[in-house]
Structure formats: structure tokens, C-alpha cells
Amino acid sequence: METTTSAPENQPGTLPATITNNSSAADFFQAAKARMEDEIIGQEALVERLLIALLADGHLLVEGAPGLAKTRAVKALADCIEGDFQRLQFTPDLLPADLTGTEIYQRSNDSFRFQPGPLFHNIVLADEINRAPAKVQSALLEAMSERQISIGRKTHILPELFMVMATQNPIEQEGTYPLPEAQLDRFLMQVNVDYPDYGSEKKILDLAHREAVNELGEKAAQAPILTPAAIKQARREVLELYLAEPLREYIIQLILATRNPASCGEKMDRWIEYGASPRATIALERCAKAQAWLRKKEFVTPEDIQAVIYDILRHRLLLTFEAEAEGINSEQVINELLQHIPVP
Numbered sequence: 001m002e003t004t005t006s007a008p009e010n011q012p013g014t015l016p017a018t019i020t021n022n023s024s025a026a027d028f029f030q031a032a033k034a035r036m037e038d039e040i041i042g043q044e045a046l047v048e049r050l051l052i053a054l055l056a057d058g059h060l061l062v063e064g065a066p067g068l069a070k071t072r073a074v075k076a077l078a079d080c081i082e083g084d085f086q087r088l089q090f091t092p093d094l095l096p097a098d099l100t101g102t103e104i105y106q107r108s109n110d111s112f113r114f115q116p117g118p119l120f121h122n123i124v125l126a127d128e129i130n131r132a133p134a135k136v137q138s139a140l141l142e143a144m145s146e147r148q149i150s151i152g153r154k155t156h157i158l159p160e161l162f163m164v165m166a167t168q169n170p171i172e173q174e175g176t177y178p179l180p181e182a183q184l185d186r187f188l189m190q191v192n193v194d195y196p197d198y199g200s201e202k203k204i205l206d207l208a209h210r211e212a213v214n215e216l217g218e219k220a221a222q223a224p225i226l227t228p229a230a231i232k233q234a235r236r237e238v239l240e241l242y243l244a245e246p247l248r249e250y251i252i253q254l255i256l257a258t259r260n261p262a263s264c265g266e267k268m269d270r271w272i273e274y275g276a277s278p279r280a281t282i283a284l285e286r287c288a289k290a291q292a293w294l295r296k297k298e299f300v301t302p303e304d305i306q307a308v309i310y311d312i313l314r315h316r317l318l319l320t321f322e323a324e325a326e327g328i329n330s331e332q333v334i335n336e337l338l339q340h341i342p343v344p
Contacts, residue, residue: 025234029055029294032080032225039076040069041207042200048294049191049311050077050165054231055238055290058188058283059144059164061129061315065171068193074125074165081231082224083122083161090132092177096139100149101156114151119143122159126166130176137183140164144186161228181318188283189311234293241289242299246344248285251305253341255281258317264340271323271333276316284312302343310334 029051036047046062050073053060062070071087078085088099101117118124119140126132126140143149144164149156166187168179184190196204258275261268287308292300314330323333 025230025237026293026296028226028230029234032077033294035080035222035225036073036076039207040073041203042196043069043073043193046070046073046191046193047076048291049189050074051294052287052290052308053165053188054081054163054226055234055293056188056283056286057163057235058286059166059186061184061187061190062165062167062193063170063190064167064193065195066169068195070167070193071125071127074123074167077165078123078125079222080225081123081161082227083159085123085125086118086121087125087127088118089127090129090136092131092133094132094136096135099136099139100143100151103151114154114156116156117149119149120156120158122161122163124162124164126164128168129166130168130179133177134180137177137179141183141186144183161231184315185277185279187315189287189308190315191311192314238286238289238293241293241297243285243289244299244344247300247302247305250302250341250344251281251284251288254305254309254337255284257337257341258313264337268333268336268340271319271328271336272317273320274318276313280312280316284309287312306338309338313337 033047033051036050037044040047046069050060054077062073064070075085075087097117099117099119101115101120103112104115105111106113129137129140132140139149143158143162147158147162149158255276255278257264257268258272258280261272261275284305288300288304291308292304295304297304310331313334317330317333319328319330319333
């Protein structure tokens with residue numbers, strides 16, 4: 001079947017021209033990827049990581065300076081999914097009930113009724129998550145890890161398709177609350193976005209001009225591409241993708257080396273305070289499979305593992321004070337790690 005590089009605008013209820021009713025789950029994801037790359041210029045890696053997180057059924061933390069299309073990318077993904085979307089602007093005065101919902105007294109029948117909060121949506125954008133205080137972050141932690149909300153004596157189950165896409169600005173430190181390690185570990189990946197190059201900047205300017213012109217006229221609505229059935233089928237195919245036993249061992253050795261850094265040399269022993277948890281092992285396998293599937297491979301290669309390991313370990317490695325004093329960051333530690341663990 002022939003595919004195109006982008007998905008044109010469609011009337012509501014119609015499928016993009018790149019796919020038909022007989023298309024596979026991979027075709028749907030390729031069409032969604034093409035549409036998102038048309039709307040998010042210069043952030044191809046971010047677009048791919050958003051889709052990988054969706055395929056691996058995990059949450060994503062996106063960090064970067066203001067104006068780098070972090071929020072726009074999450075909205076673009078939500079527009080591609082047949083589901084509901086909710087944006088939450090985190091502030092220091094936010095309360096847990098502002099996320100989870102609360103019990104409302106009904107005078108007519110002298111009872112309480114639960115009013116669901118913004119977390120009861122399929123895609124939740126937690127904008128500037130590090131501005132929320134500890135109580136709010138703990139409420140979000142239960143939703144992310146257990147896919148449920150506890151209010152009083154009752155537990156409310158969240159939708160089957162539930163993803164948290166959080167953003168944070170690394171520049172401003174005043175009025176922020178650093179995320180605890182327990183919550184960071186719940187994020188499947190942390191993606192750092194950087195400024196676009198000259199060519200991308202020029203395309204962004206052209207795109208902004210076209211969108212401004214469209215706002216003055218009639219803009220056709222775009223139909224969702226990814227249905228819950230397509231997402232479920234894609235996740236099943238990702239789980240079934242072939243991963244050779246030596247590569248499974250490679251994944252395990254990479255994670256174990258972060259817990260025993262002395263095995264990788266004196267430098268690593270000085271740099272790593274605490275290594276990654278078993279969640280990192282699971283995440284590395286799932287994301288490597290998701291990337292291979294998204295790139296239409298029939299099996300996982302070492303390159304797939306090495307491509308996603310930075311986003312898997314970036315927020316899970318706790319570095320020593322000595323490493324920070326030397327200006328060592330997580331990327332440099334992961335580089336050293338990859339050099340010491342042999343590729344099968």
C-alpha cells in the first residue's frame with residue numbers, strides 16, 4: 001500500500017488520505033506521525049518519543065526552555081487520538097482536589113455525589129508540573145502508578161487509555177518544587193528539547209503565517225487518526241515484537257551496571273550515587289520494542305536500545321555531589337556506560 005509523507009486536513013468523521021479502513025495499526029501510527037511532524041517543526045525526536053510513550057503505555061516528562069513547542073506537541077498528539085484531552089496549568093496554590101475531583105453535597109436527596117476532576121481524561125497535559133506543591137504531586141503519583149483515584153473510602157478507576165504528559169521549565173527555579181525521585185521513576189521517559197536550527201526556524205515562521213491566515217478564514221477540522229482499537233492492536237504488536245535473548249541480557253547488564261558502577265571503572269563509581277530501578281529495565285525493553293515497531297522493523301536491534309536509553313535513564317540516575325561539582329551530567333554518564341557494556 002502506498003503512503004504519503006503527511007496527512008492533509010480532513011472533515012470530521014473521515015479518515016486521512018494516507019490510510020483506509022483496511023489499514024493496519026502501523027499505518028495509523030505512521031499517519032499520526034506524519035501529521036504531527038507537519039505541525040511540530042524541528043522536534044522530530046519529541047514527536048517520536050510521544051508515540052513511543054503511547055505505544056509503551058507510559059507517561060512522558062518533557063523538559064526544555066519556553067517556546068519550544070512542548071505544549072503544542074502534546075496537543076497535536078491529543079488531536080490525533082479518538083479520546084478526550086485536558087490541560088492542567090500547575091501553580092503553587094493548586095490543591096489535590098483540583099486534579100482528582102471532590103465529593104459534592106446534594107441537598108435534594110441529602111447525599112454526596114463524586115464530581116470527577118481533570119485527571120479523568122485520556123490524555124492529561126500537566127503543564128509546568130514542577131510548580132505544584134507536594135500534596136498535588138502525591139495525588140498525581142497515585143493516578144500515574146495505580147491508574148486510580150482515592151477519595152475518602154472510595155477508589156475511582158481511571159480510563160483504560162490514560163497518559164500524563166508533563167512539561168517543566170529548567171530555567172526558572174523560583175517558586176518551583178523539584179519532583180521527588182519516586183515520582184520521576186513513574187515517568188517512562190524524560191525528553192529534553194533544544195532550540196531548532198536555521199532551516200527549522202524558517203519553516204516555523206512559515207507555519208505560523210499560514211495558521212494566522214487560516215484563523216481569518218474557515219479552517220477545516222482534522223479527524224482523529226488513532227482509535228482505541230488501533231492503539232490496543234499496536235500495543236499488542238509491540239509486545240510481540242521479537243527481541244533476541246542476547247539483547248535481553250544486554251538490557252539487564254546496562255541497568256545492573258548503574259547499581260554497581262565500580263564494575264565500569266573508577267570514574268563511574270565516583271559519579272553514580274544510586275542506580276536505576278527495575279522499572280528502568282522494563283521501560284528500556286518496552287521502548288526499544290516500540291521504536292523498532294514504529295520504524296517498521298521486524299525485530300529489535302542494539303541501535304534501538306541505545307537510542308532510547310538516554311530518555312529512560314536521564315531522570316533515574318542520581319549523581320554524586322562530586323559528579324555535579326565536575327560538571328558531569330546524566331548524558332555523559334550514559335555515554336560512559338555504553339562504552340563499558342559490550343554489545344552482543
